[in-house]
Amino acid sequence: MPSIAKPRIPLAPLAHNDLGLTIRDYEGAMSTLCAGCGHDSVTAAISLAFFELSIRPRDIAKLSGIGCSSKTPTYFINGAHGFNSAHGRMAAIATGAIAAQRGLHYIGVSGDGDSLSIGLGHLSHAIRRNVDMTYIIENNGVYGLTKGQVSPSADVGSRPKKGDPNVVPPIDPMELGLALGATFLARGFSGDKDQLVPLIKAAVAHRGFALLDVISPCVSFNDHEGSTKSYRFFREHEVHEIETDFVPQRAEIRSKISSDSARAVTMHDGSVMYFRALPEGYNPTDRVSVEAYLAERKAMGEVPTGLLFLREGAPDLHDMSGTVSRPLADLDLADLCPGNDALQRLQESFR
Amino acid sequence: MSTAPGVNDFALKLANVNGTGSASANGLLMQSIFRMGVPVSGKNLFPSNIQGLPTWYEIRVNGAGHTARSLEYHLMVAMNAQTYAQDVASVASGGYVLYDSSWPLDDDLIREDVNYLGVPLAAMCREHFTKNRERILMKNVAYAGALVALLDIDLDIVSTLLAETFAKNEALRESNQRALRLGYDVARENFPCPLPFRVEARGENQDSILVDGNTAIALGCLYAGATVVGWYPITPATAVMDNFIALCKRYRRVEVAPGEWENNYCVIQAEDEIAAIGMVLGASWAGARAFTSTAGPGISLMNELLGLAYYTEIPAVVVDVQRVGPSTGMPTRTQQGDLLACAYASHGDTRHIIVIPADPHEAFEFAVAAFDLAERFQTPVFVLSDLDIGMNDWIVPSLTWDDSFVPNRGRVLHDEDLANMREFFRYAHEDDDHVTARTLPGSDEKGAYFIRGSGHDRFGRYTEESGAYLQVVDRLRAKHASAAHHVPAPLEVRRPGSRVGLVTMGSCDRAVREAIELLAEQGVDCDYLRVRAFPFADSIRDFVDSHESCFVIEQNRDAQLKSLLTVELSLTPASMTSILDYGGFPLSASTVVEAVLAHQEVH
Numbered sequence: 001m002p003s004i005a006k007p008r009i010p011l012a013p014l015a016h017n018d019l020g021l022t023i024r025d026y027e028g029a030m031s032t033l034c035a036g037c038g039h040d041s042v043t044a045a046i047s048l049a050f051f052e053l054s055i056r057p058r059d060i061a062k063l064s065g066i067g068c069s070s071k072t073p074t075y076f077i078n079g080a081h082g083f084n085s086a087h088g089r090m091a092a093i094a095t096g097a098i099a100a101q102r103g104l105h106y107i108g109v110s111g112d113g114d115s116l117s118i119g120l121g122h123l124s125h126a127i128r129r130n131v132d133m134t135y136i137i138e139n140n141g142v143y144g145l146t147k148g149q150v151s152p153s154a155d156v157g158s159r160p161k162k163g164d165p166n167v168v169p170p171i172d173p174m175e176l177g178l179a180l181g182a183t184f185l186a187r188g189f190s191g192d193k194d195q196l197v198p199l200i201k202a203a204v205a206h207r208g209f210a211l212l213d214v215i216s217p218c219v220s221f222n223d224h225e226g227s228t229k230s231y232r233f234f235r236e237h238e239v240h241e242i243e244t245d246f247v248p249q250r251a252e253i254r255s256k257i258s259s260d261s262a263r264a265v266t267m268h269d270g271s272v273m274y275f276r277a278l279p280e281g282y283n284p285t286d287r288v289s290v291e292a293y294l295a296e297r298k299a300m301g302e303v304p305t306g307l308l309f310l311r312e313g314a315p316d317l318h319d320m321s322g323t324v325s326r327p328l329a330d331l332d333l334a335d336l337c338p339g340n341d342a343l344q345r346l347q348e349s350f351r
Numbered sequence: 352m353s354t355a356p357g358v359n360d361f362a363l364k365l366a367n368v369n370g371t372g373s374a375s376a377n378g379l380l381m382q383s384i385f386r387m388g389v390p391v392s393g394k395n396l397f398p399s400n401i402q403g404l405p406t407w408y409e410i411r412v413n414g415a416g417h418t419a420r421s422l423e424y425h426l427m428v429a430m431n432a433q434t435y436a437q438d439v440a441s442v443a444s445g446g447y448v449l450y451d452s453s454w455p456l457d458d459d460l461i462r463e464d465v466n467y468l469g470v471p472l473a474a475m476c477r478e479h480f481t482k483n484r485e486r487i488l489m490k491n492v493a494y495a496g497a498l499v500a501l502l503d504i505d506l507d508i509v510s511t512l513l514a515e516t517f518a519k520n521e522a523l524r525e526s527n528q529r530a531l532r533l534g535y536d537v538a539r540e541n542f543p544c545p546l547p548f549r550v551e552a553r554g555e556n557q558d559s560i561l562v563d564g565n566t567a568i569a570l571g572c573l574y575a576g577a578t579v580v581g582w583y584p585i586t587p588a589t590a591v592m593d594n595f596i597a598l599c600k601r602y603r604r605v606e607v608a609p610g611e612w613e614n615n616y617c618v619i620q621a622e623d624e625i626a627a628i629g630m631v632l633g634a635s636w637a638g639a640r641a642f643t644s645t646a647g648p649g650i651s652l653m654n655e656l657l658g659l660a661y662y663t664e665i666p667a668v669v670v671d672v673q674r675v676g677p678s679t680g681m682p683t684r685t686q687q688g689d690l691l692a693c694a695y696a697s698h699g700d701t702r703h704i705i706v707i708p709a710d711p712h713e714a715f716e717f718a719v720a721a722f723d724l725a726e727r728f729q730t731p732v733f734v735l736s737d738l739d740i741g742m743n744d745w746i747v748p749s750l751t752w753d754d755s756f757v758p759n760r761g762r763v764l765h766d767e768d769l770a771n772m773r774e775f776f777r778y779a780h781e782d783d784d785h786v787t788a789r790t791l792p793g794s795d796e797k798g799a800y801f802i803r804g805s806g807h808d809r810f811g812r813y814t815e816e817s818g819a820y821l822q823v824v825d826r827l828r829a830k831h832a833s834a835a836h837h838v839p840a841p842l843e844v845r846r847p848g849s850r851v852g853l854v855t856m857g858s859c860d861r862a863v864r865e866a867i868e869l870l871a872e873q874g875v876d877c878d879y880l881r882v883r884a885f886p887f888a889d890s891i892r893d894f895v896d897s898h899e900s901c902f903v904i905e906q907n908r909d910a911q912l913k914s915l916l917t918v919e920l921s922l923t924p925a926s927m928t929s930i931l932d933y934g935g936f937p938l939s940a941s942t943v944v945e946a947v948l949a950h951q952e953v954h
């Protein structure tokens with residue numbers, strides 16, 4: 001829940017989703033982040049996305065590492081189990097949880113330091129394994145909790161609040177994802193809820209690792225003149241030309257989506273992602289075309305947002321491991337233990 | 352302490368070049384003696400290398416059942432010219448050297464007090480085999496054949512074993528049998544077979560198996576119901592996972608449709624040990640039984656997350672097959688150097704449960720127990736094995752499984768439990784063992800909580816208040832202490848009138864027990880206590896207090912067991928004397944006997 005207290009009695013009746021729940025059921029504790037922090041907007045978008053998807057809170061598990069962004073899972077969906085783990089290790093911990101309990105929707109929230117610095121290895125391998133989860137990087141180019149050091153996503157020349165401009169080239173999680181064979185890559189902006197909520201919904205519906213890079217300015221340490229992750233800079237340099245709509249499996253296709261001009265990609269659960277108003281020559285399912293587009297925009301100093309790349313149907317961790325469809329955590333010893341007769345027979349080969 | 356070898360009482364050492372196929376020939380001899388019903392052990396002393404460096408294998412045959420490493424070799428099979436000098440020098444006076452006489456031995460390798468058995472192995476194999484690789488490999492089986500004749504090992508048993516080993520490859524089966532016979536016949540024609548020391552069949556191993564600890568631990572994890580594994584390859588623990596995967600392929604596959612198989616397990620080869628333990632924590636949090644296996648360097652890497660698991664109370668089973676440290680150390684040598692690193696792994700005040708098996712049989716049982724302990728106490732549990740247990744074949748009693756076994760999954764609340772509760776708090780309402788109930792992801796919203804490695808109160812809420820913090824960490828301390836009543840108890844063997852106590856742990860067991868018999872022959876009666884777990888039982892303090900002199904025998908430089916006993920049981924350091932053997936090889940009884948006697952003389 002963002003840092004402004006909500007009235008106990010709503011001013012207007014709250015809408016209900018298909019489960020009869022209101023947005024209040026998808027909110028969490030009061031945020032302790034700085035007023036105006038981009039992360040609070042992302043928190044609100046996550047709440048709204050799950051509310052609109054009508055997913056039961058108990059069917060959601062939320063994980064994080066360490067950092068400002070990693071505090072946020074406590075600010076949304078109180079009824080979901082949460083795991084605020086160790087710096088950089090969330091992807092590994094999520095991988096184990098998903099291996100054990102495949103019946104839940106997993107959402108990981110991380111930051112650019114947590115994911116691209118200390119946790120880069122785990123993030124990379126979770127992408128390779130196509131672990132079925134939504135992984136949000138709340139990207140502000142700065143270490144907030146330790147008060148303003150540059151992060152690995154800071155652009156060359158970007159000026160921190162104190163000290164010299166950054167001279168080390170940044171890691172772009174979208175380029176990284178393409179290189180590693182990611183199956184869902186999207187970039188959003190904490191200041192654009194209309195774009196962000198459908199992106200989160202699509203990420204949740206995606207079967208496999210959905211990497212969502214959300215530019216989320218740090219008002220305390222990286223929102224000044226000379227920063228390339230400030231609200232102003234990003235609004236000036238964002239290119240919002242990949243228009244997408246997410247239509248869940250059960251929803252009617254409403255008329256505002258002009259399906260004739262759109263490229264539709266059906267997701268594994270039957271939901272459909274409509275790509276509208278794509279730049280010329282852009283194919284969101286073709287890695288080479290996406291790479292070329294991103295490189296071109298980067299050279300122009302622009303940052304494209306939207307669902308940049310999508311590959312449905314790729315095997316996920318469980319497909320690659322050949323695991324049973326029933327969650328491993330739900331199996332009883334009777335399903336797992338071969339018993340004494342088998343042990344005695346096996347030991348014939350130990351003689 | 353030199354003793355004359357005899358029937359079913361001798362040791363031989365085989366010096367080879369690694370990567371030449373000697374391991375299977377040496378194992379063949381050891382297994383054949385086992386099948387003859389005679390107590391035997393094989394210790395593989397191998398380099399951290401794939402091909403070309405010296406490697407040794409020791410076989411000790413002992414009718415009395417003493418199978419710890421012997422330092423006295425009555426027969427040396429010198430197959431490595433690089434190490435001839437040291438190998439010849441290490442044979443006991445009056446012993447034998449079997450060497451490849453295709454080339455003459457240098458004069459300076461000739462000792463007056465040993466007997467030389469020259470077998471032209473290379474020449475024989477060149478004559479009888481055509482392929483180069485075969486000529487090298489078959490030299491091993493040929494010397495094995497010569498040893499079969501010299502030591503009176505049952506040729507039929509060896510031949511049968513070879514046939515079993517190569518059941519699926521007729522060409523190899525035939526060439527191996529031919530090489531075996533070549534060596535056997537040459538020895539019979541040229542030497543007085545058998546030698547004065549030899550093997551005589553007994554019926555002792557009927558209820559025993561020959562197994563290494565890594566296999567036994569994998570079996571324990573299989574039987575305990577482990578389903579999720581994160582691991583990273585490392586010597587000497589890798590075979591735990593090789594075996595676990597092989598066992599899962601055999602026992603954990605389910606046919607979901609005709610010809611369509613799915614796995615009741617998920618083994619993930621992680622990007623590093625940090626990820627490996629991270630996966631274990633994630634899976635355990637989600638309610639599965641999960642484990643990882645590693646060695647010292649992996650424990651070092653896992654430290655941060657072990658602290659997270661300790662503080663947030665997540666079960667985890669960590670198998671540590673110890674090798675020589677510090678740093679990379681000597682990866683293929685054995686040591687017990689990780690005890691302290693495991694006991695207090697991670698920053699801040701942490702303390703963990705450790706179970707310490709002595710041999711593969713206990714390794715199987717303790718691996719099973721580790722999962723129950725981890726879930727009962729919601730905390731990491733280490734299975735502290737070592738390279739000697741893990742990678743050598745041991746004769747141990749056959750394993751049995753109680754089909755009525757019900758695992759202890761600890762205090763877990765499910766929907767029906769939550770329905771009767773007004774509110775759920777993760778770290779409140781402790782039981783007699785100071786354990787609180789947990790819920791699993793996916794449970795009713797009432798049971799949802801937010802795990803955090805940051806300061807939390809007993810309700811699971813973030814806190815920076817001293818009192819609320821202390822409440823949780825003081826309970827953790829009490830919980831750990833409580834586990835002392837649930838871990839494997841120390842094993843004691845008393846001899847009437849003993850005034851000396853020998854305390855040890857793990858794979859030192861057999862050497863120390865043998866030492867006790869040897870010391871008794873010298874008039875020094877000793878009681879025995881083997882520590883099998885941490886936290887320690889109070890009975891260990893009583894044992895130390897009740898002996899005039901007490902020795903703590905362990906395989907590390909810094910007396911880690913003695914230190915831990917001193918600190919945790921409030922013993923005075925002077926109440927115990929250390930016997931430390933940490934050069935990287937399995938302990939032998941003579942080391943213990945000499946140290947105890949030397950100490951007795953001084954005092």
